[in-house]
Amino acid sequence: MSGATRITVGGERPYDVVVGTGLLGELPALLGPAVRRVAVVHPRALAATGEAVREDLVAQGYEAIALETPDAEEAKTAQVAAFCWGVLGQAGFTRSDAVVGVGGGATTDLAGFVAATWLRGVRVVHVPTTLLGMVDAAVGGKTGINTAEGKNLVGAFHEPAGVLCDLATLESLPRNDLVSGLAEVVKVGFTSDPRILELVEADPAEASRADGPVLRELVERAVAVKARVVAADLRESAADGLGREVLNYGHTLGHAVEKVERYRWRHGAAVSVGLVFAAELARLAGRLPDAVADRHRTVLASLGLPTTYAGGPWPRLLEAMKVDKKARGDLLRFVVLEDLARPARLEGPDPALLAAAFGELAP
């Protein structure tokens, strides 16, 4: 390991997010002294990486098993969670044993959920291998699976004991997935750290180069914001202000798109469309200057992210948005911007306003 950066996520049980390369040697310290057995949860597509982590743990004296899951969003189901519980039960996992999630956000969401629910909670360390996992999914303790009714509808808050972001893993990530992760980075740029937008705008190609210094800075900036937000409001229950809901900017429509598209869209691509929608909603409501709304389109498009959406139909998307976790009863609640880095809430917008904002997404 050389030149790693440590970002501490505060709260009741502080933990480190380590960003760098060659970080596997850090795993035992994060697992802690009590752990004997480890289940390495990884998607089928990352069998070699999962096996490398397992072998490394065995070499360091652990009893480690591989727990292979389906790829991407197919892992986030009750059936797959039940399969994982079965494996842990058969292997005799106790409260002094641990789960390690190796993969993208779908894998760490599942691994975190399994760790949160097995014996009502065992230790979990995440080793995210996608940009989206590093900047968002593996950090902050939101875990979950999907149900037929929608995205992430079952889950728990269960913080990891640590997160290892090995930037070298990004070199094998398909371009489409790297860019998808940048949607969450841009989200943070608009809500909280405009320097992110400047870095992307200065050179979008450089910003999306897996082994470049700009991407590393983007990762560190996005993680730093997420760390600060979740340390203050882990359970998304802030009594005043937006609290953790700020991280959900662009997700109300984004999750609906994922569901309506039957999870064939990557999360980041759906969030990209959701960000443009949220910006248009705020602009049409008279709360966001045109220039900031337009900047959403230009920054996202410069990275090759989608900024228009021809799918639907709108009534199905509206129906899907009703199970958004920010909703209260029949009241839809959106995170919007009033300016750059000035997030706010828009509650119960007029249906005509919502439809008009959706109209602005037409190609």
Ligand SMILES: NC(=O)c1ccc[n+]([C@@H]2O[C@H](COP(=O)([O-])OP(=O)(O)OC[C@H]3O[C@@H](n4cnc5c(N)ncnc54)[C@H](O)[C@@H]3O)[C@@H](O)[C@H]2O)c1
């Ligand atoms: N818990 C949270 O706070 C949070 C935050 C953001 C997103 N999420 C969730 O994260 C998921 C999206 O995560 P994602 O975009 O990482 O998708 P993903 O986990 O589906 O991974 C995308 C694809 O990349 C492959 N892959 C992963 N690492 C690779 C590597 N290094 N080289 C080659 N291929 C690799 C995977 O096998 C998969 O096919 C969604 O389910 C979303 O809801 C959760």
Ligand SMILES: O=C(O)C(=O)C[C@@H](O)[C@H](O)[C@H](O)COP(=O)(O)O
């Ligand atoms: O960490 C959070 O809080 C977020 O909202 C981050 C989002 O990027 C992420 O997609 C999250 O999983 C969405 O959570 P949900 O509560 O809307 O399911």
Ligand SMILES: [Zn+2]
């Ligand atoms: Zn997200």
